[in-house]
Amino acid sequence: MNRSSESTITEADSFRPRSTSRKAHIIQLFRFGVVGIVNTVVDLSVLNILIFLFHTGETGTMFAVFKTVAFVCAVLNSYLLNRSWTFRRAADKHHIVEGAQFLFISLLGAVVNVGTSSYVATYMHPRWGIHTKAWPSFAALVGTAFSLGFNFVGYKFWVFAHRKPVANL
Numbered sequence: 001m002n003r004s005s006e007s008t009i010t011e012a013d014s015f016r017p018r019s020t021s022r023k024a025h026i027i028q029l030f031r032f033g034v035v036g037i038v039n040t041v042v043d044l045s046v047l048n049i050l051i052f053l054f055h056t057g058e059t060g061t062m063f064a065v066f067k068t069v070a071f072v073c074a075v076l077n078s079y080l081l082n083r084s085w086t087f088r089r090a091a092d093k094h095h096i097v098e099g100a101q102f103l104f105i106s107l108l109g110a111v112v113n114v115g116t117s118s119y120v121a122t123y124m125h126p127r128w129g130i131h132t133k134a135w136p137s138f139a140a141l142v143g144t145a146f147s148l149g150f151n152f153v154g155y156k157f158w159v160f161a162h163r164k165p166v167a168n169l
Helices: 001-052 060-086 095-123 132-159
Strands: none
Touching: 001 060, 001 095, 060 095, 060 132, 095 132
């Protein structure tokens, strides 16, 4: 085979994974969304159970504490589901490194999530017909929305990235 035909084969072969890759990206995005919905249910459930049990935490410092506990529960669930179902773990990465990277991205996401939701719960008054008792949940959803994109990019392209070995030239 001459060099130009090798180039043609390489170009044709590189085209196929793109369409497969596009489909894989869509599937990952869908799965990330499903995991996100489950995590949101975990997050809101833990938050509202804590508020109900302790009869406090609808605003202020206790809201931030309860939201942090709820977020940690959701992150643990997120790691397990994303690692096993959404992105699949990278076989060449040690699970401690992967877990540390996941925790790092999640902590940055937590700053965005808890900060945004705490701001909405504490400094914004209920509006759009949302009842005062539902406002903490609404605030939590706002925090979730703000951290969603950041987390997806971090998990996909850093934590669960599957690196192809570089060919020796």
